[in-house]
Amino acid sequence: MTERLVVIGGDAAGMSTATNARRGRSVDDLEVVVFERGDWISFSACGEPYYVAGIVDPLERLLVRSVEDFARGGITVRKQAEVLAIDAGSRTVTVRDRAQGRDEVVAYDSLMYATGASARRLPIEGSNLRGVHEMHTLDDARAVRAALDEAGADRVKRAVVVGGGYVGIEMAEAFHHRGIATTLISADPHLLGETLDAEFAEAFVEEVRALGITVVTEERVACIQGDEDGRVTAVGCGDQVYPADVVILATGTVPNVELARTAGLRIGESGGVWVDDHQRTSIPGIWAAGDCVETHHRLTDGPVNIHLGTYANRQGRIAGINIGGGDQAFPGVLATAISKVMSLEVARTGLTEAEATRAGFKAVATTFSSTTSAGYWPESTRMHVRAVADRPSRRILGAQIFGGPGAAKRIDALAMAIWNEMTVDDMVNADLSYAPPFSGVWDPVLVAARKLQELLG
Numbered sequence: 001m002t003e004r005l006v007v008i009g010g011d012a013a014g015m016s017t018a019t020n021a022r023r024g025r026s027v028d029d030l031e032v033v034v035f036e037r038g039d040w041i042s043f044s045a046c047g048e049p050y051y052v053a054g055i056v057d058p059l060e061r062l063l064v065r066s067v068e069d070f071a072r073g074g075i076t077v078r079k080q081a082e083v084l085a086i087d088a089g090s091r092t093v094t095v096r097d098r099a100q101g102r103d104e105v106v107a108y109d110s111l112m113y114a115t116g117a118s119a120r121r122l123p124i125e126g127s128n129l130r131g132v133h134e135m136h137t138l139d140d141a142r143a144v145r146a147a148l149d150e151a152g153a154d155r156v157k158r159a160v161v162v163g164g165g166y167v168g169i170e171m172a173e174a175f176h177h178r179g180i181a182t183t184l185i186s187a188d189p190h191l192l193g194e195t196l197d198a199e200f201a202e203a204f205v206e207e208v209r210a211l212g213i214t215v216v217t218e219e220r221v222a223c224i225q226g227d228e229d230g231r232v233t234a235v236g237c238g239d240q241v242y243p244a245d246v247v248i249l250a251t252g253t254v255p256n257v258e259l260a261r262t263a264g265l266r267i268g269e270s271g272g273v274w275v276d277d278h279q280r281t282s283i284p285g286i287w288a289a290g291d292c293v294e295t296h297h298r299l300t301d302g303p304v305n306i307h308l309g310t311y312a313n314r315q316g317r318i319a320g321i322n323i324g325g326g327d328q329a330f331p332g333v334l335a336t337a338i339s340k341v342m343s344l345e346v347a348r349t350g351l352t353e354a355e356a357t358r359a360g361f362k363a364v365a366t367t368f369s370s371t372t373s374a375g376y377w378p379e380s381t382r383m384h385v386r387a388v389a390d391r392p393s394r395r396i397l398g399a400q401i402f403g404g405p406g407a408a409k410r411i412d413a414l415a416m417a418i419w420n421e422m423t424v425d426d427m428v429n430a431d432l433s434y435a436p437p438f439s440g441v442w443d444p445v446l447v448a449a450r451k452l453q454e455l456l457g
């Protein structure tokens with residue numbers, strides 16, 4: 001008899017699951033049905049800031065595959081179909097067809113829970129004024145872009161971005177790129193939260209300011225002000241008022257776990273749905289992947305809920321392979337992330353010194369500056385590196401980088417070293433490439449290993 005896989009959520013984790021399960025089992029053996037509550041499936045939220053900036057156009061370029069593409073591959077996708085409830089006892093879901101306003105009960109043999117995350121909503125007075133946006137969905141991106149493209153007296157001249165995380169800095173870039181005076185407000189002492197060590201983050205903030213973006217730190221937004229037409233005019237923080245024609249609220253994201261909680265799925269310490277290393281939840285037949293799940297950090301072994309497309313795709317793939325008859329485990333994460341603001345790139349992997357110390361390591365750290373190419377190369381720019389190691393084991397634990405074009409992607413070599421539990425001594429003579437347009441003869445990755453070796457003696 002044909003079994004049915006029902007997938008809740010039609011983006012990275014859900015569609016990766018559907019595709020990989022389909023590869024493993026024939027259409028006669030497994031029917032695959034995806035329910036997506038919105039209008040978009042298989043899209044790149046990561047590209048949204050670049051659409052707002054006008055670097056990527058039109059919005060549809062952010063779509064990876066269509067309903068028709070999936071249908072050709074033997075996967076049924078229904079948009080505007082919201083799963084309202086999961087009954088694990090009878091192995092059914094209740095689905096609302098939002099267009100028709102009709103509910104139906106659909107049976108499953110396997111269920112993938114891939115509901116993602118939503119923008120965190122802070123109770124800030126004035127959040128519903130015209131011109132105030134979140135930046136999570138493609139609809140958010142379209143609304144902001146439309147506001148920027150408006151001609152005439154309503155032209156956006158000043159933007160305020162609330163929240164100094166990755167989405168916040170990328171939206172600051174988008175506005176700055178369009179010639180809009182931009183203020184970035186962070187409640188933290190720095191940008192990018194605790195993903196960089198404090199002193200390194202401070203230096204990064206200075207570089208963002210040098211680009212012409214106003215960065216305000218340690219300020220909490222108290223209210224958003226508007227005119228009599230209900231249009232935003234300013235953001236208020238204590239005594240300070242920052243004028244704004246458009247405001248982005250980018251104060252983080254929270255996993256969508258309510259449906260799972262109601263269905264009786266175990267929720268982990270980090271707030272994400274608990275899964276084992278095969279992406280199985282606490283209830284047989286139900287799997288979960290992506291922003292909504294808890295995973296484990298490879299260095300601390302602790303539970304984390306990190307919202308990255310990289311993990312959503314990989315976990316979805318693993319779940320799909322397993323549903324398709326395979327046997328694969330998700331190996332955990334190092335929290336490797338990369339971003340940029342204009343020409344300034346930033347990346348991190350593993351643990352900061354502060355995180356490593358908190359986790360019980362005897363951490364040492366080094367910070368130094370280098371160049372992205374040979375010093376004499378015309379396009380060479382400055383880059384700054386911080387690297388962390390564990391004193392007793394001499395293992396590399398983490399790295400942070402910021403600098404000009406070509407700086408940040410070097411994080412991948414460091415991430416590979418950490419992934420493979422290399423010591424600084426293993427790494428110092430690693431056979432990395434060199435030619436003047438790409439690096440100095442000592443690539444900054446090797447310099448990091450050398451500096452840590454000097455520290456450790």
Ligand SMILES: Cc1cc2nc3c(=O)[nH]c(=O)nc-3n(C[C@H](O)[C@H](O)[C@H](O)COP(=O)(O)OP(=O)(O)OC[C@H]3O[C@@H](n4cnc5c(N)ncnc54)[C@H](O)[C@@H]3O)c2cc1C
Pocket residue numbers: 008009010011012013014035036037038040044045046047048049081082083084114115116117135136137167256259289290291292307308309310311312
């Ligand atoms: C502006 C922005 C920039 C980003 N940049 C990067 C980046 O550069 N690199 C990176 O790695 N990550 C980035 N991310 C994060 C990345 O987009 C997410 O980690 C990824 O999309 C998570 O995929 P997911 O499938 O778990 O969840 P989602 O993409 O959130 O998809 C979940 C889907 O489930 C649907 N859904 C939820 N509940 C239901 C229900 N009850 N019934 C039916 N459907 C439901 C939702 O409508 C949604 O479409 C960025 C995110 C944003 C917002």
